[in-house]
Amino acid sequence: MPVRILMYDDHEALRQSMETLIREEPDMEMIAAMSNAETVETDIRELKPDVVLMDIDMPAVNGVSAVKRIRQMDAVLPVIMLTVFDDNENIFNAVCAGASGYILKRCATEEIPSAIRNVLSGGAPMTGTVARKILQMVPAAKGPDTENVDLSQREVQILQLLARGFSYKMIAVEIKISMDTVRFHIKNIYDKLHVHSAPEAVSKGLKGKLISLLF
Template sequence: MSIKILLYDDNEALRNSMTLLIEEEPGFELMAAMPNADTVEADLATFRPEVVLMDIDMPGVHGVEAVKRIRLRNGSLPVIMLTVFDDNENIFNAICAGASGYILKRYAAQEVVSAIRDVLSGGAPMTGSVARKVLGMVPVAKSTGQEKLDLSVKETAILQHLVNGYSYKMIATQEKISIDTVRFHIKKIYDKLHVHSATEAVSRAIRDRLV
């Protein structure tokens, strides 16, 4: 079965280049390349995509608003932002809206294919410079003497894998456990670190030297 992909971008040249890139990749199927996200709700029902590639600055419905609309109807559908913007505000707004990844257009030809596969394996693909900015956005956790994280050996190992950029599938293979078990451990990690995403968990781990 092919991976069904839906693309939104108002730049015709970019739509054409992404269409060629996706159609030439075995196992990928581009359902539609839309110039705007005005009909995003209807598009989800019509095309039933497994991954959405979303521009930010488009006429009509803004890309971040489109992500919010997608999340109201589907909380788990991977949405990768594909944009020229690498400023903190756009990155922060996209992630808060529910974006699953963030790729800069100038690296799209090299990164989009692997980003699609990564996001479907539970990863959060980001261009390197964007990932560094995301880490910088997460505030330093202030440790108190009363707080005790009490991560288990397995949770610590999985947290290390997250820091190393492993997807859920890669962690499952490395630890010889199922993906569902990986998800269970990661939920426990989030609870203990008081975070809500892999990005926040990685930032906390690095800043507080948890691994």
């Protein structure tokens, strides 16, 4: 079955462009493209998407608020932010809200299909400039105290691989464990760090010096 994609963006031209792009991917289907996220909870329940593409700057309910609302009802549904903004505040707010990835609209044509496949494999797809900004933001990021977080040696290893951009499948191959075991460890990491996404886990792991930028 094709991957079911739900999109929110208030620009009609971009919605049409993305629908055309997705239509060319044989393993993907755009099930709906909405102009706003006011009914996001109902949409998720009724349409049952596999991935959500979310613009940040929308009227009524912006993308960050919409992600927070999604996370209240579904902690694991992949949500990729699709936006023109690459400023620190928008990136940080989106990651902390539980976004799974962050792609700039100017890069959408080249990056969105692979980003969708990446996020479904457990990755955290980001446009390169955004990834660099997140790493630069880490020292000033606000988050819960990580001094007393007790990650196992294996969990630290997996978190370090997430920081390097490894997908769940890549992690499984790298350290020779099953995908189910990877998911088990990552769930424990999220629970211990009180996060809902790989980017947020990496940011808090770096801030708390649980992992290092030196790979």
